[in-house]
Amino acid sequence: MKEIRLVPLDLSIELKSLGFDDPCITWYWDDIGIYKGFELGNHNKNPNLISAPLFYQAFKFFKDKYKLYKNITQYYGESFYFKIDDMVHPRRFGEYPVELIRDFGEYSSEEEAELACLKKLIEIVKEK
Amino acid sequence: MSKKVNRNCKGEVILNIKDTEEYKSSIKLLNKITMNKEFVPYEEALVLKELGFDEQCLALYDLDGNITIEFVNWENAINTKDNYLISAPLYQQTFRWFREKYKLSCSIELTDNSRHYYFDFTIYDSKDRDWNDEDCFDSCKRLYSDGEYSTYEEAELECLKKLIGIVKTK
Numbered sequence: 001m002k003e004i005r006l007v008p009l010d011l012s013i014e015l016k017s018l019g020f021d022d023p024c025i026t027w028y029w030d031d032i033g034i035y036k037g038f039e040l041g042n043h044n045k046n047p048n049l050i051s052a053p054l055f056y057q058a059f060k061f062f063k064d065k066y067k068l069y070k071n072i073t074q075y076y077g078e079s080f081y082f083k084i085d086d087m088v089h090p091r092r093f094g095e096y097p098v099e100l101i102r103d104f105g106e107y108s109s110e111e112e113a114e115l116a117c118l119k120k121l122i123e124i125v126k127e128k
Numbered sequence: 129m130s131k132k133v134n135r136n137c138k139g140e141v142i143l144n145i146k147d148t149e150e151y152k153s154s155i156k157l158l159n160k161i162t163m164n165k166e167f168v169p170y171e172e173a174l175v176l177k178e179l180g181f182d183e184q185c186l187a188l189y190d191l192d193g194n195i196t197i198e199f200v201n202w203e204n205a206i207n208t209k210d211n212y213l214i215s216a217p218l219y220q221q222t223f224r225w226f227r228e229k230y231k232l233s234c235s236i237e238l239t240d241n242s243r244h245y246y247f248d249f250t251i252y253d254s255k256d257r258d259w260n261d262e263d264c265f266d267s268c269k270r271l272y273s274d275g276e277y278s279t280y281e282e283a284e285l286e287c288l289k290k291l292i293g294i295v296k297t298k
Contacts, residue, residue: 056166060166060280063280069238071235073252074252078254
């Protein structure tokens with residue numbers, strides 16, 4: 001089901017370590033794989049499970065918890081790029097939000113851009 | 129007034145699934161997810177169906193606007209052609225659908241006027257070139273949001289409404 005895109009296991013583990021605890025529709029079990037059914041809940045509460053968030057949920061988590069806002073845009077109906085803004089950095093008069101990253105990687109699909117953007121968000125938070 | 133208890137022929141109590149703790153906790157969590165506005169609201173979902181949105185979704189609305197998640201395998205997820213059910217798409221699904229079907233992509237921007245930040249959006253119509261756009265000669269046609277929105281979720285919903293409006297007038 002291509003429309004329902006879940007964060008892959010390695011990044012879901014990183015999200016768990018960063019405090020992601022929103023309810024998710026399913027979960028990973030160690031490195032065995034994903035549970036292919038719906039089971040709504042905060043699976044990160046269980047030490048043996050890893051919540052499998054939607055990409056959308058993961059980006060909301062970074063916006064709400066770490067005030068990091070991503071924007072993925074498509075150029076002229078062709079390639080995609082992303083940028084990340086810091087929503088809390090102190091600003092002076094006339095300044096725009098601090099743009100941490102502007103990646104003109106020209107990803108050929110939104111999925112690729114989302115994945116690269118999520119990796120970058122995790123990296124930023126881990127470096128803080 | 130005590131609730132009527134259903135029993136089978138052996139006199140055993142038959143539990144309605146809606147009375148089970150599992151169901152209640154699932155609904156509670158679903159509401160939390162719904163409140164997080166990950167699913168498109170009922171009114172917009174209804175219009176999307178009219179516009180031909182028929183992709184598989186995780187959840188559906190009934191005609192009263194109640195949302196239900198389907199506990200089925202992904203392979204069997206909902207694809208509502210049924211007149212009495214309306215697919216409840218995720219926002220990300222909907223935006224992808226507009227991009228792929230109508231070549232309309234959008235960007236929800238964080239903007240700052242130095243006193244506070246707000247969200248607004250731009251819709252790019254890559255089917256129609258706007259040759260009079262001074263910023264970029266070979267540009268997509270751009271449509272801008274009418275307002276400033278204090279939350280991302282508000283901007284997202286308004287963007288969706290605008291996309292629907294564009295397609296309906298085409």
